[in-house]
Amino acid sequence: MTSSAPTVALVGATGAAGSTVLRVLEDRRFPLRELRTLASPRSVGSTVTFRGEELPVAVVEASRLHGCDIVFFAAGSATSKEYAPLVAAGGGVAVDKSSYFRMDPAVPLVVPEVNGERVREHRGIIANPNCVAIPLAVALAPLHRAFGLRHLTVATYQAASGAGRNLVAELAVQEQDDAAGRVPSNDFYPHVLHRNVIPGGWRMYGDDTEEEVKVTQEVRRLLELPELGVGITTVRVPVAVAHAAAVWVELETDADPATARRILESAPGVRVLDDPATQAYPTPREVAGSDEVHIGRIRRDPSREHGLALFVVADNLRKGAATNAVQVAELVLEGRR
């Protein structure tokens, strides 16, 4: 590939994450020679809008990935498993949003603000972390660099879109039902989400949700702290877009909240909004649509030595998925110039 614009494919173009990749490519004026919008056979015949044009969605198959410089995978693990190695073998780079390659030591797991230099280690596949792990890593990496991270506790408040469009649609119907005084029902998710919070809905690994396992493993890998103690409980909340997390950290050395705030304010990809006396703190409804990780409620946790508490909110479809993937692709292109 020369320095001319790349040929790009997007696999999963019609999903919640994939359609957000289209918006982020537009917003960031990503250079493109060609964009191929692909999806599973279910989506055949549909179109997506990109830069004002209707693009047809084709079925993902090997021939359509041929000649691509970058392929974004925003479909399931099975699709990534099958097609990402083909992209790599053909000399392109697969930027994968699925969980399939995240813990593969031969595949870098990258958040540009945290470990962007790892992009250079790729062998044709780069994994994007989970939508909770990304904002946590962005928020914690500057604190880890400054003070050393010793322990992490996280309770999540995760939006419906993290489970895909089906749950967003189901939540919208439940909202209509509740507003009209009808008893809502649930089909896709195991409990009614509207007017509720649900500490499950993920596959279980023993007593832990798959999400709890993923976030733990990926935060450890991103921060290069393989032994980091992590306590985590993942909970779904009736929010369409943007995940929040109540976070407690124990640090190696003392961090007063004012210093932590200053460090986070100058950290890449972070926006600090922290004046609770004037009700200034991030909330999902206000953070949705943003590419940054928003942090507030930064304060001491006096119950732990060198303890801090914070509240972290990020758009799970943008920084938690699409924005991170596009940033990774930008790093790949920079490296090739």
Place this chain on the structure above:
Amino acid sequence: MTSSAPTVALVGATGAAGSTVLRVLEDRRFPLRELRTLASPRSVGSTVTFRGEELPVAVVEASRLHGCDIVFFAAGSATSKEYAPLVAAGGGVAVDKSSYFRMDPAVPLVVPEVNGERVREHRGIIANPNCVAIPLAVALAPLHRAFGLRHLTVATYQAASGAGRNLVAELAVQEQDDAAGRVPSNDFYPHVLHRNVIPGGWRMYGDDTEEEVKVTQEVRRLLELPELGVGITTVRVPVAVAHAAAVWVELETDADPATARRILESAPGVRVLDDPATQAYPTPREVAGSDEVHIGRIRRDPSREHGLALFVVADNLRKGAATNAVQVAELVLEGRR
């Protein structure tokens, strides 16, 4: 007072907590010679329904508390401060839901399942804890007795009704607006709650919310662990009724989850619902209306020595307020027989 039925007053009869006291008095067939339903001047002219009858609501004033054996206070701290001592001076017992007397060493702070024997120490006023502190104490007391409680971390998911009827009404309007595609507004609460989670809205004490301070202080007092380390973040969620909490505990001795589950299953006021593989865990929508503290997701926190994690849900208006108050009144009456 003889063993005949008591004369009872309810101050704040028209509020979210007060109207729930009426329902709980009905449900528990509380013995009554007379029930006086009182409220602030704003509610004059309104009525409440009790045991199928419409009762007029009178303005709270000293003369109307005269001769009462039990007075439930479900109004604000100012009302309790003014009138509860009058009840005590008149030989009655004030069962107070406000926060005004909770940390007064001369006033017992009681959750019947946790420290019911403290009722006997009253000098005419008994305080009820905060609606998060009550279920936490019910859930933690059995674990503390069995294993010793060393540290507590809590992230809350608190229902709108905890902030009173105004927020419930505001949330319902926002829900209508969102369902109709209108942009919702907020007036009572500092941010739009529907489709959102809000880590604030309480008065601040330095960097902590008033709620975080209250829960910490009251759990320590209830469990008689004045030095207990507590990390807590309180968050409002778009749920009408029932608070949830993600909880981590560190214990003095090892507690395997199966043993903890057995202990909690036989604990008073507790219902264990814990089989996440079949999506069995408590959620606010399903727990609302119940008098018990529901616990699920009981598992090891491997990141801490003798660590356990759990998820606790209770109806904030019932066990978190009205049910606890009525149970306390029942203990008072038992003691007088």
